[in-house]
Amino acid sequence: MSKPSSNFSSAQIAPSELLRGIASLKMAKSDAVLGNYTCEVTELSREGETIIELKYRVVSWFSPNENILIVIFPVLAILLFWGQFGIVTLKYKSNYTKEKAIFLLVAGLLLTVLVIVGAFLFIPGEYSTKNASGLGLIVLPTVILILLHYCVFMIAMGMSSFTISILIIQLLGYVLSVVGFSLCVSECIPVHGPLLISGLGIIALAELLGLVYMKCVASNHRTIQPPKKAVEEPLNGHNAHGVSAFLSN
DSSP states (O other), rough: OOOOOOOOOOOOHEEEEEEETTTOOOOOOOTTOOOEEEEEEEEESSSSEEEEEOOOOOSSSSSSHHHHHHHHHHHHHHHEEEEEEEEHHOOOTTTHHHHHHHHHHHHHHHHHHHHHHHHHHOOOSOOHHHHHHHHHHHHHHHHHHHHHHHHHHHTOOOHHHHHHHHHHHHHHHHHHHHHHHHHHHHSSSSHHHHHHHHHHHHHHHHHHHHHHHHHHHTTTTTTOOOOOOOOOOOOOHHHHHHHHHHHOO
8 A cells, every 4th residue: 555645644544444445535634735636546447536625614513502501501500509508598597607608608609610611611613622621611510519509408407308319319410411521522423412411401400499499498487597695784883873872781
């Protein structure tokens, strides 16, 4: 088999494919200059010539609808978490300490920033390292939501069979989204996009169920202010004089 020319150093033909009658030429995109190419095929008793026009066509990694859903579901889940955080801070002031509130606030802000940065990197278009990194920042940090959901439940009402079921559903959604993410990154054509999107949708659904449940419980919960220390008021001058007179008598 002849060696490729210096202008097309990456060009190659698979010998195993030739035996099956397939003479496909593969080369790097940097060598494939746009234009018309002449292909000559010589067999034992005949030869042929074909002119092929090379064009570039940008194929989106995900469809437009999939791009929207991949961004919308995590953003919706984060907004639902902030709704839960608001209920906790307004209705359950006596159930949490300042440290717990700071932890929820910092972790929520960190998750929000990561997803926003991932959404900016995840620009619709063909597969690239930038898009894959953006998708990773959208999908992988959602595990923080499970931890935050658990902390919110423990502060507000404790663990019950219903809250445990919600956490299990959310964990299942995260596993599906991570598996879908790994399968999509390994292929230029993400045939497993629905698996990824369904996992993110389940995560958002679990957050919605948690918010609705907390809202229903909080509606029957009277806001309890944290206990205040008793302050002893000093005796004024009149009372002190009266006490002194009583003692002298």
